[in-house]
Amino acid sequence: MTIRIGLSIDPLMPRFLDLAREAERLGIDSVWVAEFWASDAFTPLAAVAAVTERIKLATGIAQLGARTPAMLAMTAQGVQTLSDGRMILGIGASGPQVMEGWHGVPFDRPVQRTRETIEIVRMITSGERLSYDGDVYRLPLPDGQGKAIRSRADTAPIPIYVASLGPTNLRLTGELADGWIGNSFFPATADAFFDPIEEGAAIAGRSAEAIDRVVAVGLEFTADDPAMIAAAGRRHADGYAFTFGAMGSATKNFYNDAFARQGFGDDVAEVQRLWAAGDREAAAARVPIEIGSGTNLVGPPATIRDRLVEYERSGVTTLRVGLDGDFDRKIADLERLMSLVDEAGAAVATT
Template identity: 60%
Template sequence: MKIGINVAPYDDDGLRVAVEADQLGVDSLWAPEAWGYDALTPLAFVAARTQRARLISGIAQLGARTPAMLAMSAMSLQALSNGRFVLGLGVSGPQVVEGWHGVPFAKPVTRTRETVEIVRALCRGERSSYDGKIFQLPLPGGEGKAIRSMAPPVDVPIFLAALGPANLRLTGEIADGWIGNSFLAGAPESAEALLGPIREGAIEAGRDPDAIERTVAVSLEFSDDVESVAAKHAGGYAFTFGAMGSGKSNFYSSAFERQGYGDQIAEVHRLWQAGDREAAARAVPLEIGLRTNLLGTDDTVRETLRGFADAGIDTLRVNLVGDDADTQLAALDRLLSLIN
């Protein structure tokens, strides 16, 4: 099992965590992107201060940048990091794409496929010539010409964030890795609902499913009071189920529904929308908090690690819980000692 961590190098503590995690031997440093800081700028900052870990955008939102801009950023970061960059992409959701970026959330699977194809072609040094359903290069009827990148060709691995069945199958078909969440350790229903479509997409494309790196997001918090810490993290999902989506679409809720939690999530959503957020938090099953994170004692964390590994997860991207760098780094060191 490989361990990566989310980084936020926007103050001295955040930068220290990134640098010392690299020195401790973590596999990867991940920068998220929502509707605040972007995912690429902090990785360039961290690239200049680290030596070993892969640098992964988790995720750069489709719709926020053209495919050519993504390729340019990927080539730049690959050069600045001496080949350590991985381009993590995802469609995000209509609330962010349309509300924040002002771009229609249309045909997300097609947009993903075409973006990956264009990014790879441009990074290989091919001309900007593409005739897709969403993207046309050069733009028809204009003065643009198909041109090659001024930068030398470079290989950039591409990981895709996916939760819906169609995007999961696409991940298996074209991606180098999967950026996942909403995955319950040790649960066969999680492996089937989330890893099954990836496997199917890979086999249909003639690829080896095991060649696709499978990553899952978790939070890490050690505690002797396992039930209390599980309730805390389960309650955090109330916002995810209640607010991270509209009445028509919530990818996170849908993923858990396919794993057998439909009735419970519907109740959480109802309570949240009714304004009773405390009751919504209490309504989230403890199992969701406990089995989607690394929580509790050394023994419970080891058990969860085994559950992820047995399910076929290759890499955990860890959110370190703690108010300061010392607390976060101590927890990371403790986790690494359990694995090594």
């Protein structure tokens, strides 16, 4: 099966609805909306649902703890109904800075919270009466006046994808999720992620092949010129300084841990140290260019075609692509990418 392409869209950028329509025309499989400390993820997807017919609509990701599991299910059901069944509920634990600093809720027991949220959402979307006795959630509240309630919405299964990087959460993904949302990913070290997913699937007695494996990449075409290729890789590497330095606490950064498991432990530790010391420029320069070029689609068309082959052979089933540039450039890059996807799929099929 040829690798599928998803598209990350930003509802704050001009003409994002036009971009979604064009993506559907070009055969893009899904559009993804992030949620951090700007727009929510669901409202833009509802708008996209109104102007498209086929393309899947995915949260990438909805933050656990920002909503109760019941509200998460209700919101997803709303988009599912508006889109005639195209919703993908992508969820993730986020981190303490966002959950405690922005939402004002404790960041605790993220793996258990993920497990219980999946189980509760599936109870609701399957039409069961909601009675749940977990470690994080107990519904109805014990010794309260609440009653077990059944959803009045039209019920239908909604695929649930989990953003996970650590081994424990990856195993949970393999055990329960319909898909994995990944980043910090090199095809050559795919086993760092896929082995735990397969372990979790084995625990659940199911095949890991049923799990959609989604990896985020940036896309940047360049001329076939070593200096231009290196400059593009450097730009993408520089962007990781914020990830390594700010997307986590001094003692816990899930992204840094993921890169450390793939051989970059000393590098990310030094980037984090420089960032904490206030030297943002040195932190960016310290990120190895291999990280920028190795976790994205960067280079001339022939190089990107070969990279698509690597991703597909590693076991990735969907690439979630981020684009730069104005509207016309985005459309041109998508057209070029989809042609290369067909070439890469043919290459994989014949080898």
